[in-house]
Amino acid sequence: MPRKVKIPSEDAVLDYLRHSRRGPIKAKEIAKGMDVAPRDFRDFRLVLRGMLERGRLYRVKGQRYAVPEKANLVAGRLAITQKGDGFVAPDTGGQDVFVPGLSLESAMDGDQVVVRVEGRPRGRSPVGRVIKVLDRAHETVVGTFRRSGSFGVVHPRNRRISREILVAQGDQAKASEGDVVVARITTFGSGKMGPTGRIETVLGKSSDPGVDILSVIHDYGLPLAFPDSVVSAARDAVSQRRKDPGELRTDRRDLHVFTIDPADAKDHDDGLSIRPLEDESWEVGIHIADVSHFVRPDDEVDLEAFKRGTSVYLVDRVIPMLPHELSTDACSLLPDTDRFAVSVFVTVDPVGRVREARFERTEIRSRHKLSYEEAQAVLDNKKSIDRQTDEALRALAALAEILRERRKDRGSLDFDLPEGRVLLGEKGEPVSIRVVERLESHRLVEAFMLLANEIAAREAAQKRLPILYRVHEPPPTDKMRDLRTLLGRLSHRVSKGNISQKDLQAILKQVEGRPEEKLVSTVILRSMSRARYDVRNLGHYGLASDGYTHFTSPIRRYPDLWLHRVLVQTLVEGHAVPEHWEGPGLKDRAERCSVRERVAEAAERESVDLKKVEYMERHLGDDFFGTVSGVTSFGIFVLLDDVFVEGLVHVNSMNDD
Numbered sequence: 099m100p101r102k103v104k105i106p107s108e109d110a111v112l113d114y115l116r117h118s119r120r121g122p123i124k125a126k127e128i129a130k131g132m133d134v135a136p137r138d139f140r141d142f143r144l145v146l147r148g149m150l151e152r153g154r155l156y157r158v159k160g161q162r163y164a165v166p167e168k169a170n171l172v173a174g175r176l177a178i179t180q181k182g183d184g185f186v187a188p189d190t191g192g193q194d195v196f197v198p199g200l201s202l203e204s205a206m207d208g209d210q211v212v213v214r215v216e217g218r219p220r221g222r223s224p225v226g227r228v229i230k231v232l233d234r235a236h237e238t239v240v241g242t243f244r245r246s247g248s249f250g251v252v253h254p255r256n257r258r259i260s261r262e263i264l265v266a267q268g269d270q271a272k273a274s275e276g277d278v279v280v281a282r283i284t285t286f287g288s289g290k291m292g293p294t295g296r297i298e299t300v301l302g303k304s305s306d307p308g309v310d311i312l313s314v315i316h317d318y319g320l321p322l323a324f325p326d327s328v329v330s331a332a333r334d335a336v337s338q339r340r341k342d343p344g345e346l347r348t349d350r351r352d353l354h355v356f357t358i359d360p361a362d363a364k365d366h367d368d369g370l371s372i373r374p375l376e377d378e379s380w381e382v383g384i385h386i387a388d389v390s391h392f393v394r395p396d397d398e399v400d401l402e403a404f405k406r407g408t409s410v411y412l413v414d415r416v417i418p419m420l421p422h423e424l425s426t427d428a429c430s431l432l433p434d435t436d437r438f439a440v441s442v443f444v445t446v447d448p449v450g451r452v453r454e455a456r457f458e459r460t461e462i463r464s465r466h467k468l469s470y471e472e473a474q475a476v477l478d479n480k481k482s483i484d485r486q487t488d489e490a491l492r493a494l495a496a497l498a499e500i501l502r503e504r505r506k507d508r509g510s511l512d513f514d515l516p517e518g519r520v521l522l523g524e525k526g527e528p529v530s531i532r533v534v535e536r537l538e539s540h541r542l543v544e545a546f547m548l549l550a551n552e553i554a555a556r557e558a559a560q561k562r563l564p565i566l567y568r569v570h571e572p573p574p575t576d577k578m579r580d581l582r583t584l585l586g587r588l589s590h591r592v593s594k595g596n597i598s599q600k601d602l603q604a605i606l607k608q609v610e611g612r613p614e615e616k617l618v619s620t621v622i623l624r625s626m627s628r629a630r631y632d633v634r635n636l637g638h639y640g641l642a643s644d645g646y647t648h649f650t651s652p653i654r655r656y657p658d659l660w661l662h663r664v665l666v667q668t669l670v671e672g673h674a675v676p677e678h679w680e681g682p683g684l685k686d687r688a689e690r691c692s693v694r695e696r697v698a699e700a701a702e703r704e705s706v707d708l709k710k711v712e713y714m715e716r717h718l719g720d721d722f723f724g725t726v727s728g729v730t731s732f733g734i735f736v737l738l739d740d741v742f743v744e745g746l747v748h749v750n751s752m753n754d755d
Contacts, residue, residue, distance in 0.1 A: 105141050106132050108149055108682065115155075115165045122162030122169065153189070153212050153232045170215050172226065178207035178258040186213050186226065194223055199260070201227040204286040204293070207258035208235030231286070238282050238298065239263055240317040243273040252281045252295065256317055261292050269296030278304050280316045307525045310708050311414055318701040320410055324402065324421050331398040332421040336428045339392055343438060343461055346670055350441065351463040354486050355385055357431050358543050361469040364416070365409075365653045366431040369439070369464050370546060372490050372497070379447045380497055384550040385462050387429040388438040389420070389652040390662040399424070400659075404687070407694025409654035413520055413705040418654070425653050433467045440662050440670075442550050442649075450500040455553045457669045473539035495538060498545035505548070509599030509642035511606070513619050518742025520709045528713035531741040547650045548641065554661060555645035559635050563664050564680040566657040566688050568646045569636040570629040573597075577625040584621055584729075588614055599642045616725040616737060624728075631657055631688040631695075657691050710743045 106114070114132055115123065123131075125143055134142045146163060149155040153173030155163050166173050172195050174186040182199040184207075195213050197205075205211050210233035213226035239259060241252040250265040250273065263281050273279050280299040287293045299316070302309045315322060324332075355369040371383035393399045403419050410417040418425045431437050439462050445454040466487055475481035476491050483491075506512070516533045523529045551568070558565045573581075578597050585592055590608055592601055602622055609615045626640060638646035649665075652658040667673050728735035733748040 104133075104135065105138055105145060106134065108145060108154060111145065111149065112154065112165055115163065115168070122158045122160075122164040124160070124162050128163060151232065153210065153230075156212065166212065171212055171229075172215060172224075173210070173212045173232065176202075176205050176207065176209045176211045176228070178202075178260070180257050182260045184228075185223070186211060195226040196223040197226055197228060203228045203231075204288050205231050206234070206236050206261070206286075207256070209233065210235075234286070236283065238280050238316065238319070239295070240278065240280055240301075240313050242304070243270070243275065243277045243279045243297070243300075245275055250297075252279060252297070255313055261287070263293050263295040265295055265297060271297040271300060273297050273300050276303060278302060278309050278313055307527070310712075311412060311526070311705055314412065314701055314705050314708070315417070318697055320417050320697075320701060321406065322417075328398050328402045329421050329423070332392075332423045335392045335394075335397075335399065336423055340428055344391060344459070347438065347459045347461055350383070350385075350439075350458075350460040351436065353383055353462060354490060355383065355431075355462050355464045356466040356468055356487060356490070357433075357464055358468045358470060358473045358539060361471065364422075364426045364430070365418070366464075366467065367651045367653045368543075368547065369431045369462065370490075370494060370543075372493050374493075375445065377447075379445055379453060380493065382444045382446060382494070382497070382546060382549075383441055384444065384546050384650070385431065385439040385441045385460065386550070386650055386658075386662070387431055387653055388440050388459065388662070389424065389429050389659050390440070390666060391438050391459075392424055392428060393420070393659065395663065403659065404656055404690070407656050407691050408698045410698040411702055413702075413709050414522055414526055419656065420653060429653055431462070431464045433464045436461060436463050440666060442553055444549060444553065446497060446501075448500075450497070450504045452549075452553070455557075457554075457557070457665055459666060459670050470537055470539045470543075473542070474537045477538055477542075491542075494546070495542050498542040501545045501549060502541065505641065506603065509603060511599055511602055511622075511640050511642075513606070513623050515616075515619055515623070516742065518710070520706055520713065522709065528709040531710065531713060531743065533740070533742050551647055551649050552641075552643055552645065554649040554665065555635065555643075555647040557669060558647065558661075558664070559645050561668065563668055564633070564675055564684050565647055565661050565664050566631040566633065566684070566691060567635045568629060568638065568648050568657070569632045569634070570638040570640050570646075571627045571636060572639050573625045573627055581621060581625050585618070588618065590618070599639065613725075617727055620727045620737070628696075630692040633684050633688050655691075656694075657688075660687065710741075713741070714743055714745075 114128065125146055129139050129142050146155060150157060156166050156169050156171050157163055158169060172186060172188045174188040176184050176186050178184045184197040184202055186195040186197060195215060197213060205228045209231050211228050212230040212232060214229050215224045215226045217225040219225065239252060239254045241254040244251050244253060248267045250270050252263040252265060263283065265281060278301040279297045280301065281295040282298050283293050283295045285294045301312050353371040355371045357366045357369045359366055367387050369385040371385065373381050375381055393403060399420065406419045409419045439460045441458050441460040443456050443458065444452055447453055466483060472481065473491055476483060476488050477495055482488055514536055516535050519532050519534045520528050521530045521532060555567060582592050585605065590605055606619060609618045635645045637644050647661055648655055648658045649661050650658065652662050664675055667675050722738045722740065724736040724738040726734050727737040727744055733746050735744055736747055737744045
């Protein structure tokens, strides 16, 4: 029988060093203190080396190891301000460390770094200096090429990257003065020595059609295409598994299922069905594409999907998480086509209480592909699909309203703010900006997606399953303090103490229909913490929910695909999850998925903003009505009513109070 090797975990090593009364310790002394056998010492050193590389440990003189906090060190993610200074958010939590621009060394925005804290001014952030870069956020930089003698210089378009990239004559790839280029960084420099690089791609002039969005894609490191091996693997998966339903799949093709999506949607993750029960309750079927049937753990498609983390919806295109063979074909719940799904059947009584919920692996057949506008027309009695679909839509809408009222009663926040959609011409130019209002049909779908996500989280929490929860923590104290001040100036009083969801709900109700409604709603929304993924069930503040996760979009979100695997393995098949699905690796998945989501959101927002700016350039000198959406020391932000574009009115340009 093979010998069981006893190697302490990384957390155990950290715990040992934190509780040690000695200073930095050599590796052999740590091993001895933790009862590591001599024959296991080599493997133990590999653990220490990995911790060094990730900044969980630091090595000081004499090959001695210390936890960062004992050596006055902090490891974390660096964020550069537009002034060129930086702040490091510690991995272990706590106060950010301020890093002056001259103390950044070669570090760039987004890098994972180690800083030495050199001062702790009273009432201000600790001040530090970067001493090591653990992980580089930027391998390439997008910018404008300028000639400087025999050398060239790339001026980064990202204003948070303040250092220019020096490019030698032989590395300029025929770039011309003023071209927008992609440069690969070859050396990051140090101190006064700036980074150097070589030009990999010439995108064109900034005024050329499409160059603006290509710049965003390259700047955020978004992939333009799938590797050939991934596409081949996706095709193989479809051909091998499309006709094979697998074990324990129930045939639900008799159900009247339909999808409701944006009119231009290509991937259809979710469908709905509803049928009345004898006791005036309803059985709602929420049917989600069974991506996990085609994408298996750690296969080529799975690894690529995890790398991407999410689909990215730019203003002019979608960069999908999965190859189109899966996302818009084999997995998509297309009408009049047999499809595999993971379904949750929920029994809801007349007052909206969930009486029962069960998960099944199913085969379904969607009857209709409806747009939100078509569904709304049915609800408004302006259109008919067929009797069964019309009745199902009206029953779902009535039940959705009951569920919405129940969420509101517990404190769930619903901002219901309109969004602006940029419509593009054939060459990618913005031709108009349309305000997209939320319809009852949007709220219908949202109600049942929220319900499915909560049920999945509840099941996972009860059975302690290793999933990625969608957590939303209470707003930061300082933002709530600022919100209280603003509301006071607008004559809206808030009770002393912590501001609860019910308080915020009451405020939103007070301002409904009043001139300050948009301002107050926007400020409350911006006061919220950022939602993220976590292995812990920390609840969801905005939804006033004890537990929440993402179950309903596995075609476009990796956490949903992961959840499907866990639910099918445990609730449907009755098996335990593999041991390696748990532990530190799951925490890394949560962090990775949160990061990829933030990257996607930033890229999406920037692509839209670029087109909004281009559109507004044609309206210089025109007058617009708008609403104040934010107030700062240097001016006010105004949201234009008709085009939903926000801009700054600088204090120097104000002629009135």
